[in-house]
Amino acid sequence: MAHYQITLDDQTIQALVGQKDQAFALLLQQVLNQVLEAEVTEHLQADRYERTEDRRGYRNGSRSRQLTTRVGTLTLEVPRTRDGEFSPTLFERYQRHEKALVLTLMEMVVNGVSTRKIRRVTEELCGTEFSKSTVSDLAKGLEAAVQQWRTRSLAETPYPFLIVDALVLKIRENGAVRSRSGCVVTGINAAGYREILGFWIGDSESKQTWTAVFTDLKDRGLTGVDLVVSDDHRGLRQAIEQQFQGASWQRCQTHLTRNILDAAPKAVQEELHGRLRALFEAPDRATVDTLWTKLLEDFAERAPRAVAILENGLEDALAVLQLPESLRQRLRTTNGVERLNAEIRRRERVIRIFPNRESAIRLVGALLLEQHEVWTTGKRYLNLEPYWQAKRSQAATDEPPHAGPAVVA
DSSP states (O other), rough: OOOOOOOHHHHHHHHHHTTTTTTHHHHHHHHHHHHHHHHHHHHHHHOTTTOTTOOOOEEEEEEEEEEETTTTEEEEEEEEEEEEEOHHHHHHHHHHHHHHHHHHHHHHHTTOOOHHHHHHHHHHHSSSSHHHHHHHHHHHHHHHHHHHHHOOOTTTTTTOOOEEEEEEEEEEEEEEEEEEEEEEEEEEETSSOEEEEEEEEEOOOOOHHHHHHHHHHHTTOOOOOOOEEOOHHHHHHHHHHHHSOOOOEOHHHHHHHHHHHHOOOOOHHHHHHHHHHHHHTSSHHHHHHHHHHHHHHTTTSSSSHHHHHHHHHHHTTTTTGGHHHHHTTSSSSHHHHHHHHHHHHHHHHHSSSSSSSHHHHHHHHHHHHHHHHHHHHHHOSSOOOHHHHHHHHHHHSOOOOOOOOOOOO
């Protein structure tokens, strides 16, 4: 990942110190312009007026382009090259989620379903009014990028681990506001990097909805699934069992812990929570059995309902014990996806009710696409070498003995 050195001029510094209204807009504009200049330098492999054998082209001035943000409208000087091949990635990546939010808000105005407050927020956000044709142009570009990402091939690498979750979205359909399920599937590829494999909107979290999600993933080339992590939703679990036969199911330990504590008397919740944590983090099966026996003795009478829930879900919550210990911490819960959902919620609260499914797919899809790019270009999420080494050892053990040389009569 490239590192850029940013400098600020006296005007920007004075504005920041004086807390003027335009301070942050000036700051952001100056930073983005410097990053654009750094991008073209990296593209050409040469600074301004620098003579080098590695130079891959020459500058050809710049063009001014406005970028609408929530701190105001910025004027960016986008560098050009003589061969016209330079295309700044920063501009499009920064603007993608802004386009999604602006477009969704404007659709609400155009379709007559927004409130006066939403219209005011839109005008403040955009800094100008948008016509229907402008909204249409924004939609075409954004929808194409999101659709291409949502339908991309998954055949290049196996995905041994999936983390699955859903969140409820309010969408206006057929003249009424209805609750719909936004299904998000995160995968960890063979190299240990997280990817967001897709986003779907279903009528509910039913077996049919999740079956359609998993069928789409497999049609796009998904293979190698060894473990699926999710909450204990009946329809979701049934779909997992049907679509990923042979894979293990890891019940989210966080959700199970919450269910257990909700069923326990308040007086024992704190103590029980500590014991549950020790149980779920046990290094091996022998330790689990010891801790479970002691927990059963201590809480069977004080919290019988909680113990019954734990007993019913314990085996499913310990599927990660089959994995190398270094991988278990991040594969025993859906917390990673839930943090992603919280970020979606933060943006979705501004809208509250989506005017249609396309609008929801556009906004949520753009946010997920941006996070997907951060994950796949950032630090590796898991070191899977211990996992692959264990798989190779298991395969060698399971191989039948080699037959002797054939005897030819």
